[in-house]
Amino acid sequence: MESTPRGLKWLSAVTGVLFLIALGMVLFYAPEEAVMGNVQRVFYFHVSAGWVGGLAFLVTAVAGIVYLMRSDPKWDRVAQASVEVGIVFTLINIVSGSIWARPIWNTWWTWDPRLVTATVMELIYLAYVMLRQGIEDPERRARFGSVYGIVGFISVPITFLSIRLLRTIHPVVIGSSDPSAQGAFDMTPAMLQTFMFSLLTFTLVYATLLWHRLRLQRLMERVEQMKMKVFAS
């Protein structure tokens, strides 16, 4: 296995530094929200994690389309790697939202449209992983995974739009909330700067993790090929 590319080393270092700066901004630069108090600071990373989840699943769908057009296994690797990162960040989004909800909604969980659609989306992509594990033939696995990744992406815009189209208590920070929303707030300039910086940082975190996960995928395939070669001889 070749050593870590110089570009990836730099990207990892820059991302790490930016993450620490973002955490510093969340804790010390953004002001305390007047009603909710300090728990509102979770919002910056909660939304950013949700953004990374949606972005990762979009990349999976696009990679699936390209794979079906070109049959190049490289694109299947991208789809698979991106799903794993997306699942992790969607889980972070759901759990951090639940922690925010406890003091604000007085419950860890409620059957609100946003919470339900986000959880269904997570389950859809967990099923993607299970589907792939159940197919032996690599070409067939890639083809089925691509189709599933494209169809499964429908869950992403549904999750995004659920708080804009349906009656919900989940606040909409960018845009207008439903009148029954609980925990909505207006952002000050410092809050907006922290939010945008967090979004940028999490996007870089995604790119970094995707690159590492892709290299892992290539190594897994190399080990599999080597195993087949050794056992066949």
Add this chain to the structure above:
Amino acid sequence: MLLEPAQTTNYMILGLSVIVGAILLFVGSLAVRFRNLRQDLQVLKEVEHDEPEG
């Protein structure tokens, strides 16, 4: 009369810890999987090298 913000610092600490912890856990899992695969590859190379020709 001005109201004080709610005392929710514990939830903030919990929320941010979960987020940072989950990311670190994922990075750690990548590192462990890399290490294990490299070890597997090394063993397979040795087995291939030890096998007689033909």
